[in-house]
Amino acid sequence: MGLIKPGLIATFLLELAFGVAIVVLISRARTGRKVPAIRKVAGLDALDEAIGRATEMGATVHFSPGIGDVSNAQTLAAFAILTHVAKMCAKYDTRLIQTNRNNVVYSITEEVVKQAYVDSGKADAFNPDDVRFISEDQFGYASGVCGIMNREKVRANILIGAFWAESLIFAEVGAQVGSIQIAGTANTHQIPFFIAACDYALLGEEIYAASAYLSREPVLIGCLIAQDWGKMIGVILILVGAISVTAGSTWLNTLLNK
Amino acid sequence: MVTSNAWIWVAAFFTLGIYTFPFGDNPVFRFCESCFVGTAAGYMVTANWFNYIKPSLTKLTTGENYLLIIPFIVGLLIYTRYIRSISWLSRIAIAFTLGYGSGFILSVDFKPLFVTQVIATFKDLTTGAITPIDNVLLVLGVCVSMIYFFFTVEHKGAVGAAARAGRWVMMLALGAAFGSTVMARVSLFMGRVQFLLTDWLFLIK
């Protein structure tokens, strides 16, 4: 194995196996062959409930995909959920304000929302001014969103994507204006604030599961299954390794560090 | 005694202006918000210009590195998005950064964030850092937290019990994160109060 840098051989092989699993599972899901079902994530029904309530009150729905860029997996998961939310809003004629921090993300969400309205047969109802770029600065974005939540009668607040410190600013201001809030992020340090301040919180990877569940997209489903396998292998490695170390052998440590 | 430095007054005004918001939206906050969004966008341009674009431009024009013409063209393609007929060209700029970004993640993330973390969990189950059962708890804690995130296995029976335990472990972790963040947030506020009391009002040294 002189081809691979020493110290990275085990890493390379494991990663390669994971990659192959992803590709195989995605193509299986695409060709419609049987794949395991994905369990429903709690909080997804709440999405419909929140939009429904905003509709009854004649109020606005706000959606933020977080502040990550397009190379962040969470941002892409947010696009799939945004599609669902935008379709619901189009169906019920509920106003949707979608805010952005990243310029490239902004150009994509604009297309995502527009397409959702077109797909729902409500192309005329799409208002380009309601998909908004606020500021590239993290707290500049936060201050802008706070203003919108106060001024635009937001009663359903959906925050899904990669969030940092602004998470609690959005969630608390949302709670103060009386919104139903559904939030989710895989950024571990921000999850506690969503749990504390929102009505429903998706934990970590649950946002990927939610996007796969809602979109039924073979790419997302295949990936999720491969990730499950990866986690199972992780659990097995940890148990075997811990038992070996307890028995006084570090063979697995050595092997994985090769 | 207050400062006679006009700049400090500006900073104090912005500080107090933003602090009006938790007590209710108002025009003063809105003024500060607009200034914030504006200056931040301006800063983004000037900081990149001085620290990166200008020095690279010098390298290109002095002939030190002619190849830099390629990234200059690719980078500027992003602005074609404002011209409908050729807006697809902006995808090239995005494609380039995404290609680099994803290649980078594939190269450097897996070892330290997965493999090393797995190896670090190979603990001697008979001891612990603070109590003798800590290592057992740590190993089981990591496993049950991961089991909670199995999405293609139904949470029933043993898996269900493990997943529930996983949620409890995570709640402890998230509670700890919340508790330790309180200090961070108070620090931020203190930083501003220290500024107001020290630099503006001269109340403390």
Added chain:
Amino acid sequence: MRKELPLAITFVVGLIVVLANFLAPQTFVKINNEVRTWFQLVSSLFCALGVANLTRIHGKKVSQQSEGWIFSVIMFIAMFGFMITALSVGQQSALYNNLYNNTIVPLNATMYSILMFYIASAAYRAFRVRSMEATLLLIAAAIVMLGKAPIGEVVLGKWVATWTNWILAVPNTAGMRGIQLGATLGGIAMALRVLLGIERAHFGGVGGE
């Protein structure tokens, strides 16, 4: 062409990076070094997108005199004022430093610090002994808060610090590591999808084909 070219660029650039990092022979390292410089330059050239988008959005507001247009005017003054001043006087001048330290610094730091209020009201509202889960969240948070602030040890004794360290070292490390291991796999999966062109959402339109 419009679809294939970007996908091909993503693939080739990503592959160079991967090969340079994993292969023992140094063939790709040199190419990678050049590509790396390009990446930095390309991403810093994106910096004016914010100005462009804000000009488009707020320009429309001002020209239509829609609600709050006067604040858009203020935004323009701040944006171009900062840019023109900074570009003409340079980063080392006293004027630039004053402008930076007394506008952006206080605005950024103060908006950030509003979180103290929100973390207090969120804790007050949410931390109730409603269920097993909520109680665990509350207990861990309360102990860590007491352990972090010096007064906890003064009033309650050394055990608070010991238990804070225990919570951080054992259940916290376990829970965070569990979440992180899964999230890393998610990130890797995503990167691979982008590299292979299976994921195209970033070009607009969700999902694959």
Added chain:
Amino acid sequence: MQNVDRRIIYIILIVAVVYALIKPMGLPVTINKTTEDAYAAIDALQPGDVLVMGMDFSAGGIPELEPAGKAIFYQCMKKDVKIVMFGMWVMAGDMAERLLTEMAPLFPDKVYGTDYINIGYKAGGAVLLQKAVDDVVEAALNIDHRGNTLPGNFPIFDNFKSLKDAAFWVCLSTGNPGVPDWIKVVGDPLGIPGTIDVVSVSIPENMPFVDSGQIQGIIQGIRGSAEYELLVSRPGRAVAGMDAQSLAHVVILVFIALGNITYLMTRKK
């Protein structure tokens, strides 16, 4: 008491913090092992060694991170350890300059470019680090934050060509890019020891790296900064703030307790 107006909580908090800052009580601050570990690791450096300081934070991180940054600068200058500062965050250069403005005058015999230097912000995130692993001056695009040409006549670059020549690294971080990038690109592959100074919110997520030995201790937010100030025997703004911290924590805990007592009482009824 179940639903106190949030503004009452806000006002009580403001009063508590302002009061404690004006009239500190001087509660003792004990020193955590993780801070001691970080201090000891830096204290073990030899005169002439280079410590690289990643200024990966923005203005919001100043109260928590800057005091420890200053204390480390002080410790290094006393020990004749050289410091190279740069960062992946846009504000990095300005943050370093703030620190130097206050600390440099304390060491009139130490010279910019010989004993310390501020390379400033360069774009690219973790990629910048990777470039600096190969060649620091090239990664800096031959220019420092003050506009000087590099390497110029700065002796600090005589024995410091790349991050491989660093003896130690410290990442002062408020978020991303930050700690994981230093570990991924510098700490793990090059085997150079390092430590981190992070805002309190990032402590829990970084504990696994302390456990795995990938970093030497950790300076935990403002509390860690206060402890570090005490370790270098130079109490400053972080130590001064610890009383205000204590009071604010008590206020929040009291409100949580009140909320729960009334909750339990109404549930009984």
